[in-house]
Amino acid sequence: MKMREKTHELPFHVVKRDTMPFWKSMTIRIVAVVAALLLCSVLSVFMINANPFEFIETMIDGVLGSSRRLWKFAKDASILLCIALAVTPAFRMRFWNIGAEGQTLIGALASVGVAYYLGDHVPNGPLLILMFVASILAGAIWGCVPAIFKAKWNTNETLFTLMMNYVASGLVAYFLLLWTPSGSSVLGALSVGHLPVIGHEYLLLIVAVLVLTAIVYIYLHYTKQGYEISVVGESENTARYIGIGVGKVIIRTMIVSGAICGLAGFLIVGALDHSVTTTTVGGMGFTAIMVSWLAKFNPLVMIGTSAFITFMQQGSAQITTRFNIDSAFPDIVVGIVLFFIIGCEFFISYSLKFRESKKKGEKE
Amino acid sequence: MFKKILSMCVAVVMVLALCVSMASCDQSEDDFKLGVILLHDEASTYDLNFIEAVNRAAAELGLSEEQVIFKKNIPESNECYEAAADLVDEGCDIIFADSFGHETYLLKAAKEFTDVQFCHATGTMAHTEKLSNFHNAFASIYEGRFLAGVAAGMKLNEMIADGTITADQAKMGYVGAFTFAEVISGYTSFYLGAKYVCPEVTMEVQFTGSWYDEIKEKDAATALINNGCVLISQHADSMGAPSVCEEKNVPNVSYNGSTLASCPNTFIVSSKIDWTPYFVYICESVQNGTEIAVDWTGTLSTGSVALTDVNTTAAAEGTQAKIDEIREKLISGEVKVFDVSTFTVLGENLTSYMADVDTDAAYTKDTEVIADGYFHESEYRAAPYFDIQIDGITLLNTNFG
Numbered sequence: 001m002k003m004r005e006k007t008h009e010l011p012f013h014v015v016k017r018d019t020m021p022f023w024k025s026m027t028i029r030i031v032a033v034v035a036a037l038l039l040c041s042v043l044s045v046f047m048i049n050a051n052p053f054e055f056i057e058t059m060i061d062g063v064l065g066s067s068r069r070l071w072k073f074a075k076d077a078s079i080l081l082c083i084a085l086a087v088t089p090a091f092r093m094r095f096w097n098i099g100a101e102g103q104t105l106i107g108a109l110a111s112v113g114v115a116y117y118l119g120d121h122v123p124n125g126p127l128l129i130l131m132f133v134a135s136i137l138a139g140a141i142w143g144c145v146p147a148i149f150k151a152k153w154n155t156n157e158t159l160f161t162l163m164m165n166y167v168a169s170g171l172v173a174y175f176l177l178l179w180t181p182s183g184s185s186v187l188g189a190l191s192v193g194h195l196p197v198i199g200h201e202y203l204l205l206i207v208a209v210l211v212l213t214a215i216v217y218i219y220l221h222y223t224k225q226g227y228e229i230s231v232v233g234e235s236e237n238t239a240r241y242i243g244i245g246v247g248k249v250i251i252r253t254m255i256v257s258g259a260i261c262g263l264a265g266f267l268i269v270g271a272l273d274h275s276v277t278t279t280t281v282g283g284m285g286f287t288a289i290m291v292s293w294l295a296k297f298n299p300l301v302m303i304g305t306s307a308f309i310t311f312m313q314q315g316s317a318q319i320t321t322r323f324n325i326d327s328a329f330p331d332i333v334v335g336i337v338l339f340f341i342i343g344c345e346f347f348i349s350y351s352l353k354f355r356e357s358k359k360k361g362e363k364e
Numbered sequence: 365m366f367k368k369i370l371s372m373c374v375a376v377v378m379v380l381a382l383c384v385s386m387a388s389c390d391q392s393e394d395d396f397k398l399g400v401i402l403l404h405d406e407a408s409t410y411d412l413n414f415i416e417a418v419n420r421a422a423a424e425l426g427l428s429e430e431q432v433i434f435k436k437n438i439p440e441s442n443e444c445y446e447a448a449a450d451l452v453d454e455g456c457d458i459i460f461a462d463s464f465g466h467e468t469y470l471l472k473a474a475k476e477f478t479d480v481q482f483c484h485a486t487g488t489m490a491h492t493e494k495l496s497n498f499h500n501a502f503a504s505i506y507e508g509r510f511l512a513g514v515a516a517g518m519k520l521n522e523m524i525a526d527g528t529i530t531a532d533q534a535k536m537g538y539v540g541a542f543t544f545a546e547v548i549s550g551y552t553s554f555y556l557g558a559k560y561v562c563p564e565v566t567m568e569v570q571f572t573g574s575w576y577d578e579i580k581e582k583d584a585a586t587a588l589i590n591n592g593c594v595l596i597s598q599h600a601d602s603m604g605a606p607s608v609c610e611e612k613n614v615p616n617v618s619y620n621g622s623t624l625a626s627c628p629n630t631f632i633v634s635s636k637i638d639w640t641p642y643f644v645y646i647c648e649s650v651q652n653g654t655e656i657a658v659d660w661t662g663t664l665s666t667g668s669v670a671l672t673d674v675n676t677t678a679a680a681e682g683t684q685a686k687i688d689e690i691r692e693k694l695i696s697g698e699v700k701v702f703d704v705s706t707f708t709v710l711g712e713n714l715t716s717y718m719a720d721v722d723t724d725a726a727y728t729k730d731t732e733v734i735a736d737g738y739f740h741e742s743e744y745r746a747a748p749y750f751d752i753q754i755d756g757i758t759l760l761n762t763n764f765g
Contacts, residue, residue, distance in 0.1 A: 066453050072446050181727045182720065183544030183764040186440065188468035272442040277465065279439050320436055324429065327405045327436050 012352040025348045029341065036340035040333045048323045055319065062318025063311050073307075073314055075202040075272075078209040079264060081306040083284050084291035085209075085216045085299055086260035089253045090143075091289075092220065092297050093233040095150065099161025101285025102168035103142040103258045105276075107265025109172050110138035112190065112276040115269070116179060119192030127193050128270060135266035136259045142168065143258020144251060151247030165285070169278045176277070189274040195267075205271045210303075212260070217299040219256075229253055261285075294341065312337055396651055398422075398432050398643070399451030401444060401470075403463035405436040409601050409620055410575075414462045414485070414639055421643035440465025448473035452480050457650050460484070460643075474498040481656055483646050485639070486546075488723045488747045490658050501642050502746035503662035506553035507694050508635030508669040510701045512617045513557020514690055515633045515674065515683050516595055519615050520562045522680035529594055531564040537588030538569045539581050539598035539605045543762040547571075549741060549748035550599045553701050554617070555757055560699075560706070561686065566756050568593060573763035578602040587760075589614055606631065615678050622672045632679045633687070637662065638670045661746045665695050702739035707754045714739075719749040 041052030050058075063073045083100050090097040111131040118127060146160035176185045198204050220226040228249050232239045236246050268280060291309055295301035316330030400418055402411045415434070422432050433454055435447040444466045451459050452473070458481045461470045467487040474482040474497050483499045484490070490500040520534045536558060540547040551569055558565045570588055572580040581604025585596050589612055597617040598605040603626065609616035610627040618627075618634035642662055649656045662668020674684045693699040704714050718729035721744045733740050733749070741750045753759065 066450075068446075068449055068453055072450075177764050183542050184464060185542075185764075186465040186467075188465065189472065275441070275468070277440055280441060282439060317437075321433060324434055 009355070012354045014350050015353050017349060017351050020348055028344050028348055032340045032344035033337065036337040039340075040336055043332070043336075044319075047329060048319075048325050050323055058319050058322045059311075059315030061322075062315040065318075069314070071200060071202050073310060074206050076314065077303075077307045077310040078202075078206045079268065080284055080288055080291060080310055081302055082209045082212060082264040082267065083261060083281075083288035084295075084302050084306055085212060086139075086257050086264065087285075087288055088216065088257075088292045088297050088299060088302070089220060089226075089229055090257045091292055093229045093249065093253055095147070095250060095254065096158045097143070097146075097161050097254065097257055098158055098286065098289065099142065099146065099164045100257075100261050100288055101281050101283070102161075102165035103139045103261030104265045104268070104281045104285055105165075105172060105278075106142045106168040107135035107139040107262030108269045108273075108276045108280050109168070109175060109265070110134040110262070111193065111266050111269040112187070112274075113175065115190050115193035115274075116187075119190060124192065124194070128195065131193055131270060132263075132266050135262040135269075137262070139262020139265060140255045140259040143254040143256075143261065147251045147254030151250045172276055172278050172280075187275045187277075191274075193270060194274060195270040202271070205267050208267065212263070213299050213303060216260070220299065225249075225252070290338070309334075395431055395455070396427070396647070397430075397454065397456040397458075398427070398647060399435065399448070399454065399456035399459040400432065401435045401438050401447050401451070401459065401461040401466060403438065403440065403466070408576075411436075411462060413620065413636070417639035418460075418643055420640045421647065424640070424644055425647055427647070438466070440469070442469060444469035445472045448482070449477070452477045457481065458483060458646055460646070462486075471495075471498060481646065481650055483642075483656065485642075486747055488745055491745050492722050494658075496655075499646075499656045499658055499660065500746050501660040501662070502742060502748070503637040503639075503642075503668040504664070504742045505635065505637050505669055506549055506701050506741055506748070506750070507664050508637075508671060509550050509553040509619075510557035510560075510694070511671055511687050511691060512597070512619075512633055512635045513554040513559075514561055514687055515557075515679055516554070516597065516615075516617050517558035517561035517565060518680040518683045518686055519595060519632060519678075520558065520565055523594060524562075524564075533592065533594065534562060534565045535591075535593050536565060536567040536595045536597065537585065537591070537593030538567055539584045539588070539596065539600055540569055540571045541575050541600045541763075542573065543571055543759070543764055545748045545751040547599050548752070549750035550619075551597075552707075552750060552752070552754060552757065554597055555754075556701060556706055559756065560690070566758070568758045568760055570760045571763035572600055574600070576601040578604040581605050582608050585609065586612075591760075624672075624675055628675075628677065630678050631675045633674045633683070634672045636670055636672075638668055641667045659746045661742045663695075664691060700738035702741055702750065704734060704737055704739060707756070709752060709754055711755065714752070717752065719744075719751070721745050721749055 037056060041055045044050045044055040045052060062069065064070055083104055087097055087100045111134060114131045114134045115127065118130060142164055146157050146164060149155040149160060150157045176187055179187055195204055228244050231244060232246055232249050239246050269276065273280060287309060291302055291306045294305040312334050316333045320327045320330055402414060404411045406412050406415060418432060433451060433456060435451065438444050438447045440463055444461060448459050448470055460483045462485050464486045467484055467489055470482050470484050471489060471493060474495050478497055481497050483501060485501050487500040490498050516536060523529050524531050524534060538551045540551055555567045568588055568591060570584040572584055574580060581598065581600050581602050585605040585608040588596060595615045596605055596609050599619055606616050606618055606623040606627045609630045614630060615632055616627060616630045617632050620636045622634050624631045642660060646656050671687065690699060714734055716732060717734045719731055719733045720727050720729050721731040731744055733744065739750060742748060
């Protein structure tokens with residue numbers, strides 16, 4: 001009993017909640033975002049001498065200020081969404097693929113390689129098809145290698161996919177060197193292998209990603225393979241018990257993941273950059289994980305989360321420009337907002353039960 | 365409760381929307397504006413050099429804060445085009461980009477927005493693209509490096525005179541980033557400057573394969589010193605080489621700004637490009653309605669090539685006077701940096717050399733660059749194209765990236 005008296009107990013304990021109605025959890029999320037933005041606004045008063053309204057106004061202006069910015073916003077969100085769609089199937093089966101960065105980069109490299117070597121010999125139409133196929137294959141290979149090792153020897157997929165990022169980046173550096181004899185490693189935009197412009201410059205890309213979103217949604221929710229992914233994610237033993245080949249599902253799913261990353265690489269090269277550098281993907285492979293996770297791995301919700309994260313990034317970039325400040329500040333803003341969201345997710349899933357009284361505890 | 369919060373949120377959003385529409389109205393259209401696209405931000409010494417130059421030029425021209433817009437952290441991709449297009453929407457009259465890889469994307473913007481002037485530092489394509497609104501610029505930094513080399517040569521002479529080394533031990537070490545024209549042109553002019561006052565000098569060059577890698581630069585400098593180099597210079601952006609020199613008490617000639625504060629005993633002098641005159645020039649050209657040069661090369665006489673003050677603790681006596689003397693000779697044309705009579709290639713003097721001046725995929729050597737007894741660096745285009753390996757300089761390795 002003496003030991004018991006000395007034990008310090010927290011004044012509360014954490015309890016898992018019953019499922020909350022959707023409207024209620026959504027309201028909590030919105031309140032969290034608003035609270036985060038309010039905190040950022042207050043910070044902006046002290047750090048950049050802007051009034052809070054100016055701060056939020058500038059963010060909105062950075063995204064909606066002109067039709068060009070709106071298009072850029074839609075385009076950036078689409079690319080991010082495309083990569084997020086790629087990581088989602090793997091995440092649903094709890095295969096922690098953090099190699100989307102490398103899978104996308106290698107896809108981009110494959111497209112540029114095809115355009116560089118065949119651009120002068122093949123007309124644009126077939127060239128684009130070759131670039132498309134090469135990108136998808138390259139991404140699929142990059143995704144499939146760690147999956148094979150996971151399926152056969154149960155290696156750690158997180159480390160493996162991460163390492164593959166560095167290999168991809170090293171290969172890009174090597175080929176850039178090969179393609180630029182002056183030693184500058186700057187290839188510049190190629191004049192061949194451009195995707196056709198339909199309506200607006202970015203329209204084709206945006207539509208393609210939206211179609212892909214629908215396909216991935218149907219694949220995950222309404223097909224046998226999608227169901228197998230969910231079962232493997234819930235419990236590998238259950239999957240084995242009901243006769244699902246777990247290794248096969250892992251490899252197949254990572255090929256799908258890698259191929260979608262490759263597609264993202266193809267879209268970046270064919271529709272935007274027409275070139276590749278080691279920073280072509282620019283960290284989107286990691287941001288995409290956030291997009292997918294925030295959306296609870298639901299492709300349709302990911303349209304919203306990718307738009308939200310892109311909004312934060314583009315809006316805060318405008319703050320750097322408008323107030324001519326160090327770009328660390330926008331990073332702080334994005335960090336605070338994500339912190340609030342992740343925090344509120346915790347309170348949506350769990351609740352704190354405060355201990356009613358100490359005496360009651362001692363009686364036990 | 366939730367309803368109250370919700371209605372408050374809606375109210376706030378509506379007020380904000382109003383603010384946005386108000387804000388977009390009060391911009392006056394006539395103001396002159398300069399847009400600046402930067403690869404990184406203040407944390408990079410390379411970009412900081414441009415930011416400071418823009419700010420000095422803005423002060424000189426009396427531009428207000430609203431008249432200069434910076435876009436920082438713009439990668440060498442389509443984002444550069446997007447940033448440029450956005451600056452056009454903001455009403456910029458001139459848009460400047462600072463990184464080599466920005467060029468093709470800035471060019472795309474220049475073709476679309478023909479009434480806006482686009483200026484690009486270090487680029488090579490303006491003189492072949494022939495657009496009236498796309499311009500390249502660089503500086504004849506080789507002149508600055510030549511003068512820095514003179515200071516190095518003076519130091520070697522002093523060491524020979526006081527018996528620290530013999531004349532055949534007068535060997536310098538150079539830490540370079542990549543083995544390509546910009547770096548080759550830099551170390552060769554540095555070497556020729558030293559040779560101008562100290563004819564016996566030789567030099568070894570070690571490449572790191574990176575513009576900024578403190579460890580590699582330290583290792584390279586240490587290796588050179590162990591190899592018998594008695595003076596070090598560098599063309600890379602970290603404090604690696606200068607700090608090793610201070611530690612081992614080896615004199616150092618720096619680049620891109622003074623390292624006097626952290627290397628008080630070994631820092632001799634540093635050369636750098638000052639972009640202020642260029643920003644003043646392009647802004648004034650647009651304000652006065654005159655043409656901007658297709659390929660602008662800043663020189664000693666335009667004030668674009670600058671040297672820091674000589675550190676008298678480390679430098680030989682009379683260094684400043686000698687630098688001033690040769691500076692005048694460079695400006696008057698009496699001394700040429702790449703005078704072909706001052707160096708040999710495989711034992712012979714050059715009389716002809718074809719350089720890759722016009723950018724093309726095959727890197728064709730297309731232009732004769734030796735005439736009137738010297739190599740015409742930065743004259744047929746602003747960006748360097750001197751890429752000859754001359755006698756007296758030994759490359760310990762090569763690194764193309």
